[in-house]
Amino acid sequence: MDSPEPPDALLAMHDVGKSFYGVSVLSNVDIDVYPGEVHAVVGENGAGKSTLMKIASGVHQPDSGSLRIAGEPVVLHNPREAQAAGVGIIHQEFNLLPERTVAENVFLGREPTRRGLVDRRAMRARTAELLASVGAETVRPTDRVGQLGVAQQQVVEIVKALSLDARILIMDEPTAALADHEVELLYALVRRLQARGIGILYVSHRLAEVFDLSSRITVLKDGRRVVTVDTADATPEALVRHMVGRELASYYPPKAGAPGAALVTLAGAGNGRLRPIDLELRSGEVLGVGGLQGSGRSALARALFGVESFTAGQMTLDGKPVRPRSPRQAVRAGIAYVTEDRKGEGLALSQSVLDNALLASRAATPRWFGGGARTTSVRALLAAVEVHAAGVDQEVRYLSGGNQQKVVLARWLAMAPRVLLFDEPTRGIDVGAKAAIHELIRDLADKGAAVLMISSELPELLGMSDRIVVMRDGALAGELPGDASEEAVLSLATGTPHEVPA
């Protein structure tokens, strides 16, 4: 610790390689992080970012290469050893037990004890302190995690990592589930940690964040390190070129001209989570839905799709009253829903790419004959959306997030739906794949579908939508044109009326 000259890197990984089932996922990767530094890691889906982070935190063991922590060579056999060595990690996926309290989750694996038993009072007190230190007093140590909203759960994750007193903190897409104003809170937190001398490895697909926070950026592509640059010397364009290996011309496809007729209408439609809503989805139009976490956007999509259906009011499709009571009815009526929780609700992970893509056709419109033609057309769709996989028979679990999302899209394209509900369609998806998905969404609208797109990412919401509605507390807070400003959306979402432009 007392080395005066060039400080040792807190964490240095050298020549790391890893393969799964004989397929190489990482090779010859070098990366390090210094005290007080934020080192960002970017790359396409499946580039190997999370795998690298899991090696650093003892979840996976590298096939080759070495790790040093504060100059000392270490071998981390499991997460416990990594924690002991001072490495904390916030995983890409939530890592919480919904049935347990916040305090129990935060101290899981490291419960303080007194006279041999868990000192629950100390645990709660420490948790309360930590929550206060990140400015999240609304979360209480005794709350059951399952009752918290997504953003609050992310806070719990962060507090959990902080409670380690980690010298090295890895954040794997910590903002993927956060809305923009919540991201600000996270920024503040990161800076505070930085000031404490903690070294941070920061994985994100949001380039803005990367530029805001980091001092260095490493780009991974296909499991190899392409480049490590000082953030000050980097430009987004150059970064994207490194990541995807080509130029990305413009971020968003052109918007629609004149919207078509109303395809879906809601009049006073509501349920336990939604206050009466009046809304139109028009054919040919992308309707953006903005709002904070928990504002009811997903609840709206899920009600339209019959998951938790409307219990009041009217819904019409093509002028005819409908009220889907199950996703099945909705699918058969021509509605499709791409969920925000790809792994939990979107995919059957042990099934093949092809079987997942065929799932809606088979489930909602089963038939005994003619399966061959259907399979052929789905194969074509998978090719058209450019799913990258070892083959259509590969289990979908082994695909990267972006490719998994494309499989879900292919599934719905096969149904030729007239109404598409996208819930955070590009969450956790790299810039290249993101652009492809944006193209697809726009293309669907252009072909006459009515598209509803929920997004917590304001640039995406503004870039894609022809029209925007903003939700707050389960109700529509207002409607905005497609070219509205970020401020306008935010003020409607938060209910601070002063800045609403006329």
Next chain:
Amino acid sequence: MTTLTARRPRIDSTNGVWLALGMTLIIGGILVATDGGSLFGQNSTVSLLQRAAGLGIVAVGQTFAILAGSLDLSVAYVISLTSLIAAETMAGSDGRVLPAILAVVAVSGAIGLVNGLLITKLRINAFIATLGVGLLIKGYLEQGYAGPAGSVPVSFQHLGYDRVGPVPVAFLLFIGVAAVAWVVINRSRFGHHLIATGGDLDVARLSGVRTDWVLIRTHVICSLCAGIAGLYLASRLGAGAPRVGAEGGYDLESIAAVVLGGTVLAGGKGGVAGTVGGVLLLAVIDGIFNQLAVDPFFKQVVRGVVIVAAVAIYAMRLRRKVVRKAAA
């Protein structure tokens, strides 16, 4: 950040079983009384509590396994085996009680260890692993024993026959085991890790819990409880009995008692208090039937219905709670 979490006293499914128990006692008491008997007479109370003891101790152990997301189908054979080990080691002599207890602890612990290792190191599903181990023990018992063997000294039979007032010593043992289990599950680090492992193995592992080790210890504890039940039965029967576990149906009945107590079969939710309720509920139902001299076959039918119905009611309440929460 928005908060819309409804905060109300938690209604646990483990409370449900106590409610059911209360109602069963009232209804059963009336039924038995109209039949001219008494459910709460000294004799029937004693034998009710007595019978709860054996199953109860096993069920406490099974609670550990189920909470951890596992399951133990070998307990019935462990009970038979340990009853024999106890009685044969004691061989009627007072001086050998302690060695016998140690032998039972060692053997049942070792079986639990094997179960745990099969599940964690060889990655065999708990259902199959413990079924296989059960078959192995069964083979050994059938090969070696044609009936009860060994004998227990009178001093050790106090455990099986003595009472404190109307409460059998064995029932106190059960409550003691349950109390220790409660502390372990709710207050120890191991207990926290156990529930986490059952709730989500990956989350627990990524949080630094040594889940393999937790599961191994869980199975050792579960087997030890079966061993204690074996000791109790040896004391009650005066000998070791190679079929007492299987004929008593301790495997499936202990699982039923745990689930009846509101512990979720998939793990991660529930507790030992519910299990105590579940065991008592089964015992009370049995006691009522005994008093009413209900046909043993019909009893079986009612038992099946009660188990399914109780769990269905918990599930419905849980679902309603979710809906209410959503509506709040």
Next chain:
Amino acid sequence: MTVEAPTGPAALGQSRRGRWGAGSIAPVVVILVLLLVAVGIRQPDFYDPPALLAFLKRAAPLIILAAGQYFVIVAGDFDLSVGSLVTAEVVIAARLIDGDPGATWPVVALVLGFGLLVGLVNGLVTTLLLVPSFITTLGMYLILVGAVYTWTGGSPRGALSEEFRMLGRRGIEGVPWLGEIPYAVLILLVLAGLAILAMRSDFGKVLLAVGDNPRAARLAGGRVAGVRTIAFVVSGGCAAVAAILLGGFGGVSFQVGAGLEFTAITAVVLGGVVLGGGRGSVVGAMLGALTLQTLLTLLNLLGVAGALASAVQGLIILAAVAIGGLRART
């Protein structure tokens, strides 16, 4: 992993699922072949066609039960009621037929119907009342045993007719070279074919998806409760067929179904099917049953006595499943 090969007709079948992974049938095939070789060495005329057919006839009920259990397991559930259902069916058939040949076919229909009905109840209680299937079918097990004993006063009454018993006992006689083709084998072939077809159909694929991730299956428009219920109905139906064959083969007793639920589940797991759902094939499950039956035959031929047999069986099952599991990891 992201081999940059565009998916499409060209990329078809480039990489199949791990040959040895969880859900694969390779391990059980290897074990089966080893056992068959061992049986052949000990008893060369085991491979005479008539002897082989007789062996298949004895194995048929377990294979059919395993196929039924497969549908339930792959959807993420258990069916612990099949053993008692088999007993109940045989006892019911005996009491209703009561030696009267004329009653045979109506009773066969009734037995099938009852099996389907029990499956339906299991399915509805599990899916609509949200009771874990382990508990539902454990309850059903208690109820069936108790109800049948209550109904018959504790021991079977009546008798099965020769016509009823024919299905499990006899066959088409005088076939050149083969001798007799047992009806049980024909029934097995038909059901196995249907099971394989069902798993290749839309229903089968959705069933797998339901076992893998029920929420995803529901959001894709699947009838999760319906599909799971059908799986229980299939299992109940298979148990009914197994009961007809077993009752035919061995006659009436209360022992006929004892323990079959565990044997069937063991067979399914031996066949590489993963408890918890979503992985494994019906062919594997049926091969698992065949393997188990071969194992019992081998133990019998080697003169391993009853008590040891259960120990050896336990050991081999543990070893086989462990090997399957370990291979899946590498």
Next chain:
Amino acid sequence: TNPSASASADAGAGTGETSEFFVQADYDNEIALRTTSATGPSDKPWEQALNPQNADTAKYKKAGPYNLCFSNAGVGNPWRQVGFKNMQAEVKLHPEIKSFQVADAESKDDKQISDITDLLGKGCDALIVSPNTTATLTPAVEQACAKVPVIVFDRGVNTKCPVTFINPIGGYAFGAAGAEFLIEKVKPGGNVLALRILPGVDVLEARWGAAKVAFDKSQLKVVGVEFTDGDAAKTKTIVNNYIQRFGNIDGIWMDAGATSVAAAEAFEDLGKPFPAIVGEDQQDFLRMWQDKKLTAVAPTYPTYQWRTPVIAALKILKGEQVPSPWKLPQPTITDANLSQYVDPSMPPLHYAMCGCSDLPGYPGDWGGK
């Protein structure tokens, strides 16, 4: 130590080691009892006794009507079912019995111990016990003896405290009867297959123990000793395998009749002649024997013994002497008396030796027509 040593072994061998459960004195006693003639009414074997030694019961004498209690091990098999019906019907014959309270232990030792305590609290004048297992029920029975006269039957207890213990001759006699029949009927050097239900049940171990003694002295080759779990399908499979392995099997010995029909059918299905076979007094076997003209014998463990405890209890309460122990005759069914026991109107698993045809409710209560 290989219980089913190889097929090529010499005649008389192949039966494995003598079981540790074999008790020579009991064996000798039972073998002797087989030729003893019974005292008592010959048309009511359940009232007969072998070598009776009467116990004085004057101290139990009391005025009726009586409360009788019965702690039953369980009704888990047809034998116990038939027996329990016999007992219930016997009770109906006696108006001086005011109440008859039964606790069924469902084959659970510990439940039966509690049941006995429970029953003692119900004011029984006498307690009948059919113990689930001998050793484990001993303490509970001793407790009961201190309060009421106790009658034990079927399986015994390890104490002399009950007023009497009632059962037929026993397992050694049963096992020997079958084995001797095979030795007589199967040509020397013939193959015999022994089928047992379960290992480790004392009654059944005794049956095999006696058979083994006989086979060991004989010229027969015991090619296998197998357990069937009482399962017909498994039995057929095993017999099938043995027929295939040895070309033919000339005799089948069984420790209980439940699967004898299945064993015989295995021969039928392979088109082989029936072997000499041992069964029991269940109707399905007796019918097959008659129809197919089997070479067969049926030792019995008569269920009529379930009538005797009630009779004994009443005698005791009236202060009359009862034999103690009360050994009942244990007839064997042979070709000569077969027709006397076959009754097509009774259910297949009904035990012919029930002595129940004169009881109230017969045949309906037993499932007959």
